Amino acid sequence: MSVDLDARIPNNVDLASDTKLRRALESWQPSFLRWWEERGPDGLQRDQIYLRTAVGVDREGWAHYDWVRMPDYRWGIFLAPPEPGRAVGFGDVAGNPAWQRVPGEHRAALRRLIVTQGDTEPASVEQQRKLGARAPSLYDLRNLLQVNVEEARHLWAMVYLLFSHFGRDGREEAEALLERESGEADHPRILGAFNRPIATWLDFFCFATFTDRDGKYQLASLAESGFDPLSRTCRFMLTEEAHHLSVGEGGIRRIVARTAELMKRDPNEDARAQGGIDLPLLQRFVNHWYSESLDLFGSPDSSNAASYFAAGLKGRYQESKTGLYEDHALLEGSWAVEVPGAAGAVEARAVPMRRAINAMLQDAYTRECEKSLAHWNDALARAGLAYRLSLPSARFNRKIGAFAGSPWGADGRPSSAEAVAAHLPGAADLAWLEALQDGPVLERGQCANWIAAPTHRINAQPLDFEYVRSA
Numbered sequence: 001m002s003v004d005l006d007a008r009i010p011n012n013v014d015l016a017s018d019t020k021l022r023r024a025l026e027s028w029q030p031s032f033l034r035w036w037e038e039r040g041p042d043g044l045q046r047d048q049i050y051l052r053t054a055v056g057v058d059r060e061g062w063a064h065y066d067w068v069r070m071p072d073y074r075w076g077i078f079l080a081p082p083e084p085g086r087a088v089g090f091g092d093v094a095g096n097p098a099w100q101r102v103p104g105e106h107r108a109a110l111r112r113l114i115v116t117q118g119d120t121e122p123a124s125v126e127q128q129r130k131l132g133a134r135a136p137s138l139y140d141l142r143n144l145l146q147v148n149v150e151e152a153r154h155l156w157a158m159v160y161l162l163f164s165h166f167g168r169d170g171r172e173e174a175e176a177l178l179e180r181e182s183g184e185a186d187h188p189r190i191l192g193a194f195n196r197p198i199a200t201w202l203d204f205f206c207f208a209t210f211t212d213r214d215g216k217y218q219l220a221s222l223a224e225s226g227f228d229p230l231s232r233t234c235r236f237m238l239t240e241e242a243h244h245l246s247v248g249e250g251g252i253r254r255i256v257a258r259t260a261e262l263m264k265r266d267p268n269e270d271a272r273a274q275g276g277i278d279l280p281l282l283q284r285f286v287n288h289w290y291s292e293s294l295d296l297f298g299s300p301d302s303s304n305a306a307s308y309f310a311a312g313l314k315g316r317y318q319e320s321k322t323g324l325y326e327d328h329a330l331l332e333g334s335w336a337v338e339v340p341g342a343a344g345a346v347e348a349r350a351v352p353m354r355r356a357i358n359a360m361l362q363d364a365y366t367r368e369c370e371k372s373l374a375h376w377n378d379a380l381a382r383a384g385l386a387y388r389l390s391l392p393s394a395r396f397n398r399k400i401g402a403f404a405g406s407p408w409g410a411d412g413r414p415s416s417a418e419a420v421a422a423h424l425p426g427a428a429d430l431a432w433l434e435a436l437q438d439g440p441v442l443e444r445g446q447c448a449n450w451i452a453a454p455t456h457r458i459n460a461q462p463l464d465f466e467y468v469r470s471a
Protein backbone atom coordinates (compact mmCIF):
# COMPACT_ATOMS: atom_id res chain seq x y z
CA MET A 1 0.00 0.00 0.00
CA SER A 2 2.63 2.56 -0.94
CA VAL A 3 1.45 6.15 -1.06
CA ASP A 4 2.35 8.27 -4.08
CA LEU A 5 2.16 11.86 -2.87
CA ASP A 6 4.00 13.48 -5.76
CA ALA A 7 1.59 12.31 -8.43
CA ARG A 8 -0.85 14.81 -9.91
CA ILE A 9 -3.51 12.92 -7.98
CA PRO A 10 -2.00 11.64 -4.71
CA ASN A 11 -3.02 8.01 -4.22
CA ASN A 12 -2.30 4.65 -2.67
CA VAL A 13 -3.91 2.68 -5.50
CA ASP A 14 -0.85 2.56 -7.78
CA LEU A 15 -2.29 4.93 -10.38
CA ALA A 16 1.22 5.25 -11.84
CA SER A 17 1.02 1.75 -13.32
CA ASP A 18 -2.50 2.11 -14.73
CA THR A 19 -2.02 4.70 -17.45
CA LYS A 20 -5.57 4.52 -18.81
CA LEU A 21 -7.21 5.04 -15.45
CA ARG A 22 -4.72 7.75 -14.43
CA ARG A 23 -5.33 9.68 -17.65
CA ALA A 24 -9.08 9.34 -17.26
CA LEU A 25 -8.96 10.73 -13.72
CA GLU A 26 -6.55 13.48 -14.77
CA SER A 27 -8.97 14.50 -17.49
CA TRP A 28 -11.77 14.82 -14.89
CA GLN A 29 -9.57 16.89 -12.57
CA PRO A 30 -9.97 20.25 -14.39
CA SER A 31 -13.78 19.89 -14.32
CA PHE A 32 -13.55 19.18 -10.60
CA LEU A 33 -11.36 22.25 -10.00
CA ARG A 34 -13.72 24.43 -12.02
CA TRP A 35 -16.61 23.10 -9.95
CA TRP A 36 -14.68 23.83 -6.72
CA GLU A 37 -13.90 27.41 -7.78
CA GLU A 38 -17.48 28.08 -8.90
CA ARG A 39 -19.46 26.22 -6.27
CA GLY A 40 -17.00 25.72 -3.42
CA PRO A 41 -16.47 28.14 -0.48
CA ASP A 42 -17.30 31.63 -1.68
CA GLY A 43 -14.69 34.37 -1.53
CA LEU A 44 -12.07 32.26 0.28
CA GLN A 45 -10.20 30.61 -2.56
CA ARG A 46 -7.13 32.84 -2.33
CA ASP A 47 -6.72 32.69 1.46
CA GLN A 48 -4.27 30.36 3.22
CA ILE A 49 -6.15 27.94 5.42
CA TYR A 50 -4.60 25.79 8.18
CA LEU A 51 -5.83 22.45 6.85
CA ARG A 52 -5.30 18.80 7.54
CA THR A 53 -4.48 16.75 4.47
CA ALA A 54 -4.55 12.98 4.25
CA VAL A 55 -1.10 11.82 3.14
CA GLY A 56 -1.54 8.16 4.06
CA VAL A 57 -3.94 5.72 5.63
CA ASP A 58 -2.05 4.81 8.79
CA ARG A 59 -2.56 6.48 12.16
CA GLU A 60 -0.13 9.35 11.51
CA GLY A 61 -0.60 9.69 7.79
CA TRP A 62 -4.11 11.00 7.67
CA ALA A 63 -3.40 14.10 9.71
CA HIS A 64 -0.76 16.33 8.15
CA TYR A 65 -1.35 20.07 8.91
CA ASP A 66 -0.24 23.12 6.98
CA TRP A 67 -1.49 26.39 5.48
CA VAL A 68 -2.91 25.76 2.03
CA ARG A 69 -4.77 27.73 -0.60
CA MET A 70 -7.83 25.57 -1.11
CA PRO A 71 -7.52 25.14 -4.89
CA ASP A 72 -4.02 23.74 -4.18
CA TYR A 73 -5.36 21.21 -1.67
CA ARG A 74 -4.00 17.73 -2.43
CA TRP A 75 -7.24 15.83 -2.99
CA GLY A 76 -6.15 12.21 -3.04
CA ILE A 77 -7.47 8.72 -3.52
CA PHE A 78 -6.93 6.59 -0.44
CA LEU A 79 -8.28 3.16 0.32
CA ALA A 80 -7.91 1.41 3.67
CA PRO A 81 -5.44 -1.51 3.51
CA PRO A 82 -6.84 -4.76 2.11
CA GLU A 83 -7.79 -7.54 4.52
CA PRO A 84 -6.24 -10.75 3.18
CA GLY A 85 -8.84 -13.43 2.53
CA ARG A 86 -11.80 -11.14 3.12
CA ALA A 87 -15.13 -12.82 2.40
CA VAL A 88 -18.64 -11.48 1.77
CA GLY A 89 -20.06 -11.20 5.27
CA PHE A 90 -23.83 -11.49 4.81
CA GLY A 91 -26.71 -12.26 2.47
CA ASP A 92 -27.11 -15.13 0.01
CA VAL A 93 -23.42 -15.39 -0.86
CA ALA A 94 -21.97 -15.01 2.64
CA GLY A 95 -18.62 -16.78 2.88
CA ASN A 96 -17.69 -16.39 -0.80
CA PRO A 97 -14.52 -14.38 -1.47
CA ALA A 98 -15.16 -10.63 -1.59
CA TRP A 99 -15.22 -9.30 -5.17
CA GLN A 100 -12.32 -7.24 -6.49
CA ARG A 101 -14.27 -6.52 -9.68
CA VAL A 102 -17.93 -5.63 -10.06
CA PRO A 103 -20.07 -8.76 -10.56
CA GLY A 104 -22.11 -8.25 -13.75
CA GLU A 105 -25.43 -9.02 -12.07
CA HIS A 106 -24.85 -6.32 -9.42
CA ARG A 107 -23.46 -3.66 -11.69
CA ALA A 108 -26.59 -1.49 -11.84
CA ALA A 109 -27.22 -1.67 -8.08
CA LEU A 110 -23.60 -0.88 -7.16
CA ARG A 111 -23.43 1.96 -9.62
CA ARG A 112 -26.59 3.41 -8.12
CA LEU A 113 -25.31 3.14 -4.53
CA ILE A 114 -21.96 4.71 -5.45
CA VAL A 115 -23.58 7.53 -7.42
CA THR A 116 -26.05 8.26 -4.61
CA GLN A 117 -23.23 8.35 -2.07
CA GLY A 118 -21.04 10.44 -4.39
CA ASP A 119 -23.82 12.93 -5.08
CA THR A 120 -24.14 13.92 -1.43
CA GLU A 121 -20.49 15.00 -1.15
CA PRO A 122 -20.39 17.94 -3.61
CA ALA A 123 -23.98 18.74 -2.62
CA SER A 124 -22.95 19.54 0.95
CA VAL A 125 -20.11 21.78 -0.25
CA GLU A 126 -22.58 23.69 -2.42
CA GLN A 127 -25.04 24.00 0.45
CA GLN A 128 -22.36 25.49 2.72
CA ARG A 129 -20.80 27.75 0.15
CA LYS A 130 -21.86 31.10 1.65
CA LEU A 131 -21.27 30.33 5.32
CA GLY A 132 -17.77 31.82 5.42
CA ALA A 133 -19.28 35.30 5.30
CA ARG A 134 -21.03 34.62 8.64
CA ALA A 135 -18.28 32.69 10.44
CA PRO A 136 -18.36 33.19 14.22
CA SER A 137 -14.56 32.82 14.53
CA LEU A 138 -11.41 31.94 12.60
CA TYR A 139 -11.47 28.57 14.34
CA ASP A 140 -14.98 27.82 13.08
CA LEU A 141 -14.19 29.12 9.62
CA ARG A 142 -11.22 26.78 9.40
CA ASN A 143 -13.33 23.84 10.60
CA LEU A 144 -15.98 24.58 7.97
CA LEU A 145 -13.35 24.64 5.23
CA GLN A 146 -11.75 21.46 6.54
CA VAL A 147 -15.12 19.73 6.32
CA ASN A 148 -15.60 21.13 2.80
CA VAL A 149 -12.26 19.93 1.42
CA GLU A 150 -12.84 16.50 2.96
CA GLU A 151 -16.31 16.20 1.45
CA ALA A 152 -14.68 17.04 -1.88
CA ARG A 153 -12.12 14.29 -1.24
CA HIS A 154 -15.02 11.90 -0.62
CA LEU A 155 -16.31 12.89 -4.03
CA TRP A 156 -12.91 11.85 -5.44
CA ALA A 157 -13.23 8.54 -3.60
CA MET A 158 -16.52 7.73 -5.33
CA VAL A 159 -15.33 9.06 -8.69
CA TYR A 160 -12.32 6.75 -8.47
CA LEU A 161 -14.68 3.76 -8.10
CA LEU A 162 -16.79 4.96 -11.03
CA PHE A 163 -13.80 5.41 -13.32
CA SER A 164 -12.01 2.24 -12.30
CA HIS A 165 -14.97 -0.17 -12.36
CA PHE A 166 -17.80 1.19 -14.50
CA GLY A 167 -16.15 2.09 -17.80
CA ARG A 168 -17.92 4.62 -19.95
CA ASP A 169 -21.05 4.69 -17.75
CA GLY A 170 -18.81 5.55 -14.83
CA ARG A 171 -17.24 8.46 -16.71
CA GLU A 172 -20.66 9.83 -17.56
CA GLU A 173 -21.81 9.49 -13.97
CA ALA A 174 -18.67 11.31 -12.80
CA GLU A 175 -19.49 14.22 -15.11
CA ALA A 176 -23.11 14.24 -13.91
CA LEU A 177 -21.92 14.51 -10.29
CA LEU A 178 -20.58 17.96 -11.19
CA GLU A 179 -23.66 18.91 -13.21
CA ARG A 180 -26.44 18.33 -10.69
CA GLU A 181 -26.58 21.19 -8.20
CA SER A 182 -28.02 21.48 -4.71
CA GLY A 183 -31.42 23.16 -4.72
CA GLU A 184 -31.55 23.61 -8.51
CA ALA A 185 -35.09 23.15 -9.81
CA ASP A 186 -34.12 21.41 -13.06
CA HIS A 187 -31.18 19.25 -11.99
CA PRO A 188 -31.22 18.91 -8.20
CA ARG A 189 -29.11 16.61 -6.06
CA ILE A 190 -30.52 13.09 -5.65
CA LEU A 191 -31.54 13.00 -1.98
CA GLY A 192 -33.92 15.47 -0.31
CA ALA A 193 -31.76 16.85 2.53
CA PHE A 194 -29.01 17.76 0.07
CA ASN A 195 -31.27 20.27 -1.65
CA ARG A 196 -32.20 22.18 1.53
CA PRO A 197 -30.43 25.48 2.15
CA ILE A 198 -27.74 25.73 4.81
CA ALA A 199 -28.01 29.46 5.27
CA THR A 200 -26.88 29.90 8.87
CA TRP A 201 -24.38 28.37 11.27
CA LEU A 202 -27.22 26.78 13.21
CA ASP A 203 -28.10 24.91 10.01
CA PHE A 204 -24.45 23.96 9.56
CA PHE A 205 -23.91 22.64 13.09
CA CYS A 206 -27.23 20.73 12.99
CA PHE A 207 -26.41 19.37 9.53
CA ALA A 208 -22.97 18.24 10.72
CA THR A 209 -24.56 16.58 13.77
CA PHE A 210 -27.53 14.89 12.13
CA THR A 211 -26.91 14.63 8.38
CA ASP A 212 -23.22 13.78 8.62
CA ARG A 213 -24.23 11.12 11.11
CA ASP A 214 -26.47 9.58 8.44
CA GLY A 215 -23.29 9.69 6.35
CA LYS A 216 -21.47 7.75 9.06
CA TYR A 217 -24.15 5.05 9.16
CA GLN A 218 -24.48 4.78 5.37
CA LEU A 219 -20.70 4.63 4.92
CA ALA A 220 -20.46 2.04 7.69
CA SER A 221 -23.03 -0.17 5.97
CA LEU A 222 -21.26 0.26 2.61
CA ALA A 223 -17.97 -0.55 4.36
CA GLU A 224 -19.48 -4.01 4.92
CA SER A 225 -19.97 -4.47 1.17
CA GLY A 226 -18.79 -7.61 -0.56
CA PHE A 227 -17.46 -5.32 -3.31
CA ASP A 228 -14.05 -4.90 -1.69
CA PRO A 229 -12.90 -1.60 -3.31
CA LEU A 230 -16.10 0.07 -2.06
CA SER A 231 -15.59 -1.37 1.40
CA ARG A 232 -11.99 -0.17 1.61
CA THR A 233 -12.86 3.28 0.29
CA CYS A 234 -15.64 3.75 2.84
CA ARG A 235 -13.50 2.51 5.71
CA PHE A 236 -11.02 5.30 5.13
CA MET A 237 -13.76 7.91 4.63
CA LEU A 238 -15.18 7.05 8.05
CA THR A 239 -12.09 8.43 9.81
CA GLU A 240 -12.81 11.85 8.30
CA GLU A 241 -16.54 11.63 8.95
CA ALA A 242 -15.92 11.33 12.70
CA HIS A 243 -14.33 14.79 12.70
CA HIS A 244 -17.34 16.32 10.93
CA LEU A 245 -19.63 14.97 13.62
CA SER A 246 -17.49 16.49 16.34
CA VAL A 247 -17.58 19.87 14.57
CA GLY A 248 -21.39 19.72 14.56
CA GLU A 249 -21.97 18.44 18.04
CA GLY A 250 -19.27 20.68 19.52
CA GLY A 251 -20.72 23.72 17.73
CA ILE A 252 -24.16 23.17 19.22
CA ARG A 253 -22.63 22.45 22.63
CA ARG A 254 -20.88 25.83 22.52
CA ILE A 255 -24.11 27.57 21.49
CA VAL A 256 -25.98 25.89 24.35
CA ALA A 257 -23.24 26.89 26.81
CA ARG A 258 -23.31 30.52 25.66
CA THR A 259 -27.10 30.65 25.63
CA ALA A 260 -27.20 29.30 29.18
CA GLU A 261 -24.74 31.99 30.26
CA LEU A 262 -26.78 34.75 28.59
CA MET A 263 -30.07 33.45 30.03
CA LYS A 264 -28.68 33.56 33.52
CA ARG A 265 -27.48 37.09 32.95
CA ASP A 266 -30.96 38.30 31.89
CA PRO A 267 -33.69 39.06 34.45
CA ASN A 268 -36.23 37.16 32.27
CA GLU A 269 -33.83 34.40 31.17
CA ASP A 270 -34.20 35.89 27.69
CA ALA A 271 -31.17 34.86 25.60
CA ARG A 272 -32.29 36.93 22.60
CA ALA A 273 -32.40 40.09 24.68
CA GLN A 274 -28.69 39.44 25.37
CA GLY A 275 -27.79 38.85 21.72
CA GLY A 276 -27.87 35.06 21.98
CA ILE A 277 -29.79 32.20 20.40
CA ASP A 278 -32.87 31.12 22.35
CA LEU A 279 -33.36 27.42 23.03
CA PRO A 280 -36.83 27.09 21.36
CA LEU A 281 -35.24 28.35 18.13
CA LEU A 282 -32.44 25.82 18.46
CA GLN A 283 -35.08 23.13 19.06
CA ARG A 284 -36.81 24.04 15.76
CA PHE A 285 -33.52 23.59 13.89
CA VAL A 286 -32.98 20.23 15.60
CA ASN A 287 -36.51 19.23 14.50
CA HIS A 288 -35.78 20.27 10.92
CA TRP A 289 -32.42 18.58 10.41
CA TYR A 290 -33.18 15.44 12.39
CA SER A 291 -36.38 14.76 10.43
CA GLU A 292 -34.72 15.58 7.10
CA SER A 293 -31.88 13.22 8.00
CA LEU A 294 -34.25 10.38 8.94
CA ASP A 295 -35.58 10.55 5.38
CA LEU A 296 -32.07 9.70 4.16
CA PHE A 297 -32.46 6.16 5.48
CA GLY A 298 -35.15 5.42 2.87
CA SER A 299 -38.32 3.60 3.73
CA PRO A 300 -38.19 1.40 6.87
CA ASP A 301 -39.84 -1.36 4.82
CA SER A 302 -37.76 -1.47 1.65
CA SER A 303 -37.41 -4.05 -1.11
CA ASN A 304 -34.32 -2.17 -2.36
CA ALA A 305 -32.65 -2.65 1.03
CA ALA A 306 -33.62 -6.35 1.02
CA SER A 307 -32.04 -6.82 -2.43
CA TYR A 308 -28.85 -5.00 -1.42
CA PHE A 309 -28.55 -7.23 1.65
CA ALA A 310 -29.34 -10.45 -0.18
CA ALA A 311 -26.69 -9.64 -2.78
CA GLY A 312 -24.03 -8.82 -0.17
CA LEU A 313 -23.77 -5.20 -1.35
CA LYS A 314 -24.87 -3.22 1.71
CA GLY A 315 -24.96 -4.63 5.23
CA ARG A 316 -26.11 -3.57 8.66
CA TYR A 317 -24.15 -1.21 10.90
CA GLN A 318 -20.97 -3.07 11.99
CA GLU A 319 -22.25 -6.29 10.39
CA SER A 320 -18.80 -7.89 10.64
CA LYS A 321 -18.01 -6.82 14.20
CA THR A 322 -17.26 -9.92 16.23
CA GLY A 323 -20.04 -10.92 18.57
CA LEU A 324 -22.57 -8.29 17.47
CA TYR A 325 -24.82 -10.38 15.22
CA GLU A 326 -25.21 -14.16 15.00
CA ASP A 327 -27.44 -14.36 11.94
CA HIS A 328 -25.98 -12.89 8.73
CA ALA A 329 -28.58 -14.43 6.42
CA LEU A 330 -31.72 -12.87 7.93
CA LEU A 331 -34.08 -15.28 6.24
CA GLU A 332 -36.21 -15.75 9.32
CA GLY A 333 -37.89 -13.49 11.84
CA SER A 334 -39.22 -9.98 11.61
CA TRP A 335 -38.58 -6.44 12.83
CA ALA A 336 -41.34 -4.23 14.24
CA VAL A 337 -41.86 -1.13 12.12
CA GLU A 338 -44.39 1.57 13.01
CA VAL A 339 -47.14 2.37 10.53
CA PRO A 340 -50.18 4.65 10.79
CA GLY A 341 -53.32 2.72 11.76
CA ALA A 342 -56.98 3.73 11.69
CA ALA A 343 -58.18 7.00 13.27
CA GLY A 344 -54.77 8.39 14.16
CA ALA A 345 -53.55 5.22 15.86
CA VAL A 346 -50.06 3.81 15.33
CA GLU A 347 -49.53 0.09 14.76
CA ALA A 348 -46.46 -2.11 14.77
CA ARG A 349 -46.06 -4.07 11.56
CA ALA A 350 -43.84 -7.17 11.52
CA VAL A 351 -41.54 -6.63 8.52
CA PRO A 352 -39.37 -9.54 7.27
CA MET A 353 -35.82 -8.87 8.49
CA ARG A 354 -34.19 -8.23 5.13
CA ARG A 355 -36.83 -5.69 4.17
CA ALA A 356 -36.27 -3.90 7.50
CA ILE A 357 -32.55 -3.14 7.07
CA ASN A 358 -33.19 0.60 6.67
CA ALA A 359 -35.30 0.58 9.85
CA MET A 360 -32.51 -1.15 11.81
CA LEU A 361 -29.94 1.33 10.58
CA GLN A 362 -32.25 4.24 11.40
CA ASP A 363 -32.90 2.91 14.93
CA ALA A 364 -29.16 2.62 15.61
CA TYR A 365 -28.69 6.15 14.24
CA THR A 366 -31.40 7.54 16.51
CA ARG A 367 -29.80 5.98 19.57
CA GLU A 368 -26.56 7.77 18.71
CA CYS A 369 -28.35 11.10 18.09
CA GLU A 370 -29.87 10.79 21.54
CA LYS A 371 -26.35 10.82 23.00
CA SER A 372 -25.69 14.21 21.40
CA LEU A 373 -28.90 15.54 22.88
CA ALA A 374 -27.88 14.16 26.29
CA HIS A 375 -24.54 16.03 26.11
CA TRP A 376 -26.28 19.29 25.27
CA ASN A 377 -28.86 18.77 28.01
CA ASP A 378 -26.11 18.06 30.53
CA ALA A 379 -24.80 21.56 29.85
CA LEU A 380 -28.28 22.99 30.53
CA ALA A 381 -28.63 20.96 33.70
CA ARG A 382 -25.19 22.06 34.92
CA ALA A 383 -26.24 25.67 34.38
CA GLY A 384 -29.30 25.06 36.54
CA LEU A 385 -31.78 25.66 33.70
CA ALA A 386 -35.01 23.69 33.36
CA TYR A 387 -35.28 23.70 29.53
CA ARG A 388 -34.34 20.47 27.73
CA LEU A 389 -33.78 19.84 24.03
CA SER A 390 -35.26 16.68 22.53
CA LEU A 391 -35.48 14.74 19.29
CA PRO A 392 -38.89 15.02 17.64
CA SER A 393 -40.84 11.83 17.03
CA ALA A 394 -39.64 9.81 14.01
CA ARG A 395 -43.15 10.34 12.55
CA PHE A 396 -42.71 14.12 12.48
CA ASN A 397 -42.27 15.99 9.19
CA ARG A 398 -41.51 12.93 7.09
CA LYS A 399 -41.34 12.89 3.30
CA ILE A 400 -40.22 9.26 3.02
CA GLY A 401 -41.71 6.18 4.67
CA ALA A 402 -45.09 5.26 6.14
CA PHE A 403 -45.65 8.61 7.88
CA ALA A 404 -44.99 10.73 4.81
CA GLY A 405 -47.90 12.60 3.30
CA SER A 406 -49.87 13.39 6.46
CA PRO A 407 -48.93 15.73 9.30
CA TRP A 408 -47.65 14.15 12.49
CA GLY A 409 -46.54 16.31 15.40
CA ALA A 410 -43.15 16.47 17.10
CA ASP A 411 -44.88 14.61 19.96
CA GLY A 412 -45.75 11.76 17.58
CA ARG A 413 -49.50 12.45 17.46
CA PRO A 414 -51.64 13.26 14.40
CA SER A 415 -51.38 16.98 13.82
CA SER A 416 -52.01 19.72 11.24
CA ALA A 417 -49.75 21.26 8.60
CA GLU A 418 -49.77 24.55 10.57
CA ALA A 419 -48.74 22.85 13.81
CA VAL A 420 -45.93 20.99 12.04
CA ALA A 421 -44.71 24.25 10.48
CA ALA A 422 -44.70 25.91 13.92
CA HIS A 423 -42.17 23.32 15.08
CA LEU A 424 -39.82 24.06 12.18
CA PRO A 425 -37.69 27.15 11.50
CA GLY A 426 -39.85 29.74 9.74
CA ALA A 427 -39.04 32.75 7.55
CA ALA A 428 -38.97 35.06 10.60
CA ASP A 429 -36.53 32.71 12.40
CA LEU A 430 -34.24 32.71 9.41
CA ALA A 431 -34.33 36.47 8.96
CA TRP A 432 -33.59 37.00 12.66
CA LEU A 433 -30.74 34.49 12.69
CA GLU A 434 -29.21 35.89 9.53
CA ALA A 435 -29.22 39.33 11.11
CA LEU A 436 -27.60 37.93 14.28
CA GLN A 437 -24.93 36.12 12.23
CA ASP A 438 -24.32 39.09 10.02
CA GLY A 439 -20.66 39.29 9.05
CA PRO A 440 -17.66 37.14 9.99
CA VAL A 441 -15.59 37.50 13.15
CA LEU A 442 -12.04 37.32 11.82
CA GLU A 443 -9.90 38.67 14.69
CA ARG A 444 -7.62 36.05 16.21
CA GLY A 445 -9.03 34.53 19.41
CA GLN A 446 -12.35 36.39 19.08
CA CYS A 447 -15.78 34.78 18.90
CA ALA A 448 -19.29 35.98 18.04
CA ASN A 449 -21.49 36.79 21.03
CA TRP A 450 -23.91 33.90 20.38
CA ILE A 451 -21.41 31.07 20.78
CA ALA A 452 -18.95 30.13 23.55
CA ALA A 453 -15.24 30.01 22.77
CA PRO A 454 -13.99 26.64 21.51
CA THR A 455 -12.47 24.26 24.01
CA HIS A 456 -10.84 21.76 21.66
CA ARG A 457 -7.52 22.60 20.04
CA ILE A 458 -6.61 21.86 16.45
CA ASN A 459 -3.26 20.08 16.21
CA ALA A 460 -2.41 21.43 19.69
CA GLN A 461 -2.43 25.03 18.44
CA PRO A 462 -3.57 27.81 20.80
CA LEU A 463 -7.14 29.05 20.42
CA ASP A 464 -5.98 32.45 19.17
CA PHE A 465 -4.01 30.79 16.37
CA GLU A 466 -4.06 32.28 12.87
CA TYR A 467 -6.23 29.55 11.36
CA VAL A 468 -6.90 31.58 8.23
CA ARG A 469 -4.46 34.00 6.61
CA SER A 470 -6.31 36.40 4.36
CA ALA A 471 -4.86 36.93 0.91
Ligand code: BYC
Binding pocket: 113, 114, 116, 117, 120, 121, 124, 151, 190, 191, 192, 193, 211, 212, 213, 214, 215, 216, 218, 219, 295, 296, 297, 298, 299, 300, 301, 302, 303, 304, 305, 314, 358, 400
Ligand atom coordinates in the same frame (compact mmCIF):
# COMPACT_ATOMS: atom_id res chain seq x y z
N1 BYC B 1 -34.68 11.54 -1.05
O1 BYC B 1 -36.66 1.57 -0.76
P1 BYC B 1 -36.47 3.02 -0.47
C1 BYC B 1 -23.46 11.50 3.45
C2 BYC B 1 -35.88 6.97 -3.11
S1 BYC B 1 -25.10 11.07 3.68
C3 BYC B 1 -35.04 11.22 -2.32
O2 BYC B 1 -37.38 3.64 0.49
P2 BYC B 1 -33.64 2.63 -0.32
C4 BYC B 1 -23.09 12.89 3.71
C5 BYC B 1 -35.01 5.79 -3.44
O3 BYC B 1 -33.85 6.18 -4.18
C6 BYC B 1 -25.21 9.37 3.17
N2 BYC B 1 -35.31 9.97 -2.73
O4 BYC B 1 -35.01 3.34 0.01
C7 BYC B 1 -23.63 13.59 4.78
C8 BYC B 1 -35.96 4.90 -4.23
O5 BYC B 1 -36.06 5.35 -5.56
P3 BYC B 1 -36.66 4.34 -6.69
C9 BYC B 1 -25.39 9.18 1.66
C10 BYC B 1 -35.22 8.98 -1.82
O6 BYC B 1 -33.39 2.60 -1.77
C11 BYC B 1 -23.29 14.93 4.98
C12 BYC B 1 -37.29 5.16 -3.56
O7 BYC B 1 -37.17 6.42 -2.89
N3 BYC B 1 -25.23 7.81 1.28
O8 BYC B 1 -22.67 10.69 3.08
O9 BYC B 1 -33.50 1.37 0.46
C13 BYC B 1 -22.40 15.56 4.13
C14 BYC B 1 -37.63 4.07 -2.60
O10 BYC B 1 -36.49 3.81 -1.81
C15 BYC B 1 -34.86 9.23 -0.49
C16 BYC B 1 -26.23 6.99 0.94
O11 BYC B 1 -27.38 7.35 0.94
C17 BYC B 1 -34.59 10.57 -0.10
N4 BYC B 1 -34.23 10.90 1.16
O12 BYC B 1 -32.68 3.64 0.46
C18 BYC B 1 -21.87 14.85 3.07
C19 BYC B 1 -25.84 5.57 0.60
N5 BYC B 1 -34.87 8.05 0.17
O13 BYC B 1 -35.98 3.01 -6.49
C20 BYC B 1 -22.19 13.52 2.85
C21 BYC B 1 -26.34 5.14 -0.73
C22 BYC B 1 -35.24 7.11 -0.70
O14 BYC B 1 -38.11 4.28 -6.49
N6 BYC B 1 -27.78 5.18 -0.84
N7 BYC B 1 -35.44 7.66 -1.89
O15 BYC B 1 -36.24 5.05 -7.99
C23 BYC B 1 -28.63 4.22 -0.38
O16 BYC B 1 -28.20 3.28 0.26
C24 BYC B 1 -30.08 4.32 -0.68
O17 BYC B 1 -30.23 4.90 -1.94
C25 BYC B 1 -30.91 5.16 0.35
C26 BYC B 1 -32.40 4.89 0.05
C27 BYC B 1 -30.53 4.76 1.78
C28 BYC B 1 -30.69 6.64 0.19
